[in-house]
Amino acid sequence: MKLLVTRRMTPAAEKALAARFDCDFQDVTAGLTPQEARQALADYDLILPTLGDRFTAEAFEGPIRCQFVANFGAGYNHIDVKAAAAAGVPVSNTPGAVTDSTADIALTLILMVARRAGEGERLLRAGAWTGWQPTQLLGTHVSGKTVGIIGMGRIGKAIAQRCHFGFGMRVIFFNRSPVSALGFPAEQIDDLHDMLAQADFAVVAVPGGAETRHLIGAAEMARLGPQGYLINIARGDVVEEAALIAALAERKIAGVGLDVFEREPIVPEALRAFENAVLLPHLGTAAEEVRTSMGMMALDNLIAFAEGRAAPNRVN
Ligand SMILES: NC(=O)C1=CN([C@@H]2O[C@H](COP(=O)(O)OP(=O)(O)OC[C@H]3O[C@@H](n4cnc5c(N)ncnc54)[C@H](O)[C@@H]3O)[C@@H](O)[C@H]2O)C=CC1
Ligand SMILES: O=CC(=O)O
Numbered sequence: 319m320k321l322l323v324t325r326r327m328t329p330a331a332e333k334a335l336a337a338r339f340d341c342d343f344q345d346v347t348a349g350l351t352p353q354e355a356r357q358a359l360a361d362y363d364l365i366l367p368t369l370g371d372r373f374t375a376e377a378f379e380g381p382i383r384c385q386f387v388a389n390f391g392a393g394y395n396h397i398d399v400k401a402a403a404a405a406g407v408p409v410s411n412t413p414g415a416v417t418d419s420t421a422d423i424a425l426t427l428i429l430m431v432a433r434r435a436g437e438g439e440r441l442l443r444a445g446a447w448t449g450w451q452p453t454q455l456l457g458t459h460v461s462g463k464t465v466g467i468i469g470m471g472r473i474g475k476a477i478a479q480r481c482h483f484g485f486g487m488r489v490i491f492f493n494r495s496p497v498s499a500l501g502f503p504a505e506q507i508d509d510l511h512d513m514l515a516q517a518d519f520a521v522v523a524v525p526g527g528a529e530t531r532h533l534i535g536a537a538e539m540a541r542l543g544p545q546g547y548l549i550n551i552a553r554g555d556v557v558e559e560a561a562l563i564a565a566l567a568e569r570k571i572a573g574v575g576l577d578v579f580e581r582e583p584i585v586p587e588a589l590r591a592f593e594n595a596v597l598l599p600h601l602g603t604a605a606e607e608v609r610t611s612m613g614m615m616a617l618d619n620l621i622a623f624a625e626g627r628a629a630p631n632r633v634n
Contacts, residue, residue, distance in 0.1 A: 319363040319385075319624060324350060324371050327390075328606055331613025338621060339364065349396070352377045359384045359407070364623075366390055366616050367397070369600075370582070375401040382407065386623040388616040389633075391603070392416045392472075395526035395553060399634035410619035410631040413472060415611040420602035421476035424551045425484070427575025428465075428519050430596040431547050433457040437593045458518075458547075458572070460485050466517025467491040468510070468533070469524030469552065477521055478504055490516055514541035519549060526553025534558065539565040547573045551602055554579040563588045566595060577602055 321339040325346065326332070335341050342362075349370025350358060355377035358365055363383060367373060368390040378401040387409045389397060394411045402409050430436055434457040441447055441455070465481040467474045470493040481487040482502045489504035491497070492513045497506055507513040510533075514520055520542050524530045534548070535558040542548060548571055550557050559580040565571050566589075573594035579585050582600060589595055603609060619629040 320361075321364040321366060321620065322358050322362040323366045324358075325368055325390075327613045328610045330610045331617070334614060334617055335366070338617065339624075356380045359405075364388070364620055366620070369393060369396050371396060373397040373402065378402055378405040378407065386410075386620060386629070388619045388623075388629075390612055390616050392420075393526055393553060394633055403634040408623065408629060408632050409634045410616070410629045411633050412612040412615040413631060415608060415615050416603045417472045417476050419605050419608045420473045420551055421480055423577050423598065423602045424473070424477045424521055424523070424549055425480050427549045427551070427577065427596055427598065428460060428481075428521070428547070431549070431573040431575040431594065432460050432519070434594075436596050440593075458545075460487070460519075462486050462488075463518040464488040464490060464516055466507075466513045466520045468513075468520065468522045469493060470497045470504075470506070471523065471525075473551065474521075474523040475500060477523060478502070487519075510538065511541045514538055514546070515543070517542060517546060519547045522548070522550040522552045522556050524552050524556060526556060530556045532556070532558040532561075534562075536561040536565065536570075539571050542571050544569055544572060546571050547575065549575040551577045554582060559586065559589070566592045 319339055321341045323341055323343045326343055352372045352374045355371060355373045359382050360380055363385055365384055365387045375398045382405050384407055387407055389411045392411055392413045397409055399409050434455045438455050465487045467478055470491040478489045482489050490507055490513055491504060492507055492510045533556050575596040577598045578600055585597060619631055622629045
């Protein structure tokens with residue numbers, strides 16, 4: 319079967335994919351446009367896409383040869399999975415493989431923004447460090463503070479674990495359905511605004527898509543308050559970027575740590591200008607082993623489909 323892999327993968331993942339399927343590895347950095355996605359659906363039996371490839375409803379409107387789309391990544395908001403199902407194309411993702419590394423990046427952002435690490439490094443690299451001072455670059459102590467997690471799924475739980483066991487933090491969370499048996503103390507709060515008002519660090523870990531678009535806007539940042547930090551490792555458009563820029567300018571929140579942006583790879587100049595904004599280029603899963611595991615998981619789904627078995631991570 320002919321498989322389109324829309325980006326280059328790790329050598330181990332490419333080797334495993336090429337051993338099983340007739341692969342075209344696209345050596346590009348830009349994602350597929352809806353027109354290119356439509357062409358790919360017409361030309362290939364199988365597709366392994368990733369975020370940035372725009373498999374919109376329009377992409378599924380043309381003639382379709384493709385029988386299975388195995389997304390490389392946990393988030394699949396770039397694929398219209400309802401349109402895919404209507405066109406008879408099953409879609410899978412790679413949950414679990416991404417969990418620990420993405421939780422680690424959330425903790426990286428919490429620590430960097432609270433302890434002003436980016437700001438300190440910029441100062442040092444600029445040759446402006448004059449030596450240790452008792453009152454220089456004073457940040458916020460993370461241990462013992464309250465973390466409020468929005469979306470207590472796989473990644474949310476892994477973040478909560480790290481915060482509880484690693485930093486002795488109080489854990490509170492908001493989730494659309496009840497969550498139990500976490501194995502450590504954590505309080506579910508059903509009102510997002512109430513939860514934000516209690517949080518020192520609010521961490522966004524919900525899936526992207528129409529339901530969560532701009533879930534965090536001006537009103538939510540006002541609830542977090544001038545001592546509160548906002549962290550987003552989920553999808554950029556869950557946080558209303560214009561409202562975030564206004565909140566930072568008006569000092570309505572203490573700072574922000576972002577791994578994701580509304581219009582990646584565009585990061586507004588206004589956002590880049592804030593010293594209290596830590597900005598990472600979507601590094602959540604950027605570790606060799608993790609990207610290989612993601613590739614292997616996508617491959618497992620493709621093999622299951624090709625052998626007539628149920629794909630383990632089907633989402634539609
Ligand atoms: N920065 C990065 O590199 C990465 C980002 N991600 C993003 O993280 C997201 C979450 O991943 P997982 O934890 O594996 O997913 P998951 O499906 O295990 O967890 C999502 C949680 O959010 C909750 N939820 C969904 N909609 C909600 C809403 N409207 N309000 C409140 N709660 C809601 C669900 O009930 C679930 O508990 C992915 O969909 C992806 O977009 C994932 C991996 C890496
Ligand atoms: O953003 C990455 C993903 O796996 O989703």
